[in-house]
Amino acid sequence: MTSEELLVVLAAVGHAQRLRVIAEIAGGRMYVSELARRLKMSRPLLYMHLERLEKAGLVVGSLELSEDGKALKYFELGPFDLRVNAETIVAAVAADAARHSDVKGNRT
Amino acid sequence: MTSEELLVVLAAVGHAQRLRVIAEIAGGRMYVSELARRLKMSRPLLYMHLERLEKAGLVVGSLELSEDGKALKYFELGPFDLRVNAETIVAAVAADAARHSDVKGNRT
DNA sequence: GGCATGTGTAAGTCTGAACTTACATGCTTC
DNA sequence: GAAGCATGTAAGTTCAGACTTACACATGCC
Numbered sequence: 001m002t003s004e005e006l007l008v009v010l011a012a013v014g015h016a017q018r019l020r021v022i023a024e025i026a027g028g029r030m031y032v033s034e035l036a037r038r039l040k041m042s043r044p045l046l047y048m049h050l051e052r053l054e055k056a057g058l059v060v061g062s063l064e065l066s067e068d069g070k071a072l073k074y075f076e077l078g079p080f081d082l083r084v085n086a087e088t089i090v091a092a093v094a095a096d097a098a099r100h101s102d103v104k105g106n107r108t
Numbered sequence: 109m110t111s112e113e114l115l116v117v118l119a120a121v122g123h124a125q126r127l128r129v130i131a132e133i134a135g136g137r138m139y140v141s142e143l144a145r146r147l148k149m150s151r152p153l154l155y156m157h158l159e160r161l162e163k164a165g166l167v168v169g170s171l172e173l174s175e176d177g178k179a180l181k182y183f184e185l186g187p188f189d190l191r192v193n194a195e196t197i198v199a200a201v202a203a204d205a206a207r208h209s210d211v212k213g214n215r216t
Numbered sequence: 217g218g219c220a221t222g223t224g225t226a227a228g229t230c231t232g233a234a235c236t237t238a239c240a241t242g243c244t245t246c
Numbered sequence: 247g248a249a250g251c252a253t254g255t256a257a258g259t260t261c262a263g264a265c266t267t268a269c270a271c272a273t274g275c276c
Contacts, residue, residue: 003124003127006127007122007124007127010118010122010192011122011123013118013122013192013197014115014118014119014121015119015233015234016111016115019111019114019115019200019201022194022197022198023197023198023202026194026197031252032253033251033253041235042236042237043252044235044236044237044238044254044256045234045236047253047255048234066252068243068244069243070243070244070251070253071242071243071252071253072252072253073252073253080192081192082191082193083189083190083191083192084117084121084190084192085189085190086130086134086185089121089127089131089134090130090134092131093127093128093131094131123263123264125264139222139223140222140223141221141223150265150266151222151224152224152226152265152266152267153265153266155224155225156263156264157264171223174222176275177272177273177274178221178223178272178273179222180223181222181224
């Protein structure tokens with residue numbers, strides 16, 4: 001895992017609103033508008049956060065059609081279990097250095 | 109652990125420069141100016157990052173006197189091993205809610 | 217004294233993320 | 247066709263954090 005990949009996750013999870021989003025979704029999948037009401041957050045804002053979380057692989061969204069024909073975008077938690085310690089971080093940063101010297105796909 | 113405490117750590121670690129700082133210090137304790145040279149980062153900037161990391165408990169600083177009388181501020185890694193998963197996050201957010209209702213120190 | 221090396225901080229800029237308001241679209245139901 | 251509820255996005259503002267330059271101060275050495 002490169003530090004870039006690690007950062008995407010850490011930066012995504014390092015925000016109060018997004019922690020709340022994750023905690024809420026952890027209780028079960030939910031569509032965006034419903035989630036916005038629960039968290040008392042504007043929908044566009046929630047949208048932004050969800051995008052960020054999704055890019056980090058922390059949540060997964062899927063657009064579905066409800067029985068009464070409404071399009072609902074459901075989100076649920078993606079599987080993640082990250083360990084944050086010196087070892088993880090050193091490995092990630094080292095992976096960057098490796099990638100930089102690894103210009104043409106040759107491995108060390 | 110409240111989400112606030114969790115956020116201090118996650119936000120601290122969720123930054124490229126600070127990951128580099130941690131990775132560098134992981135190789136052994138080092139004083140600020142030396143660290144700044146290694147990372148090719150201005151000292152005041154590094155200072156800011158170190159403060160942030162220290163507040164999060166990720167690094168520990170100690171001002172020491174070198175043999176030739178110079179004051180050197182050494183930093184080393186603090187012990188940390190954080191698990192980032194749904195469980196951790198839910199627990200942290202729940203801790204907040206508990207604290208809010210827990211106005212007078214009574215526990216649920 | 218002057219220069220090197222170190223710590224510590226103040227003040228300012230600048231950029232990107234967070235957040236708001238607003239509007240487009242689509243589908244039902246009355 | 248108007249109202250209600252949903253998704254999706256565009257445009258603007260606001261603000262905190264990142265970053266720079268600059269300075270004050272101390273010590274050791276030539």
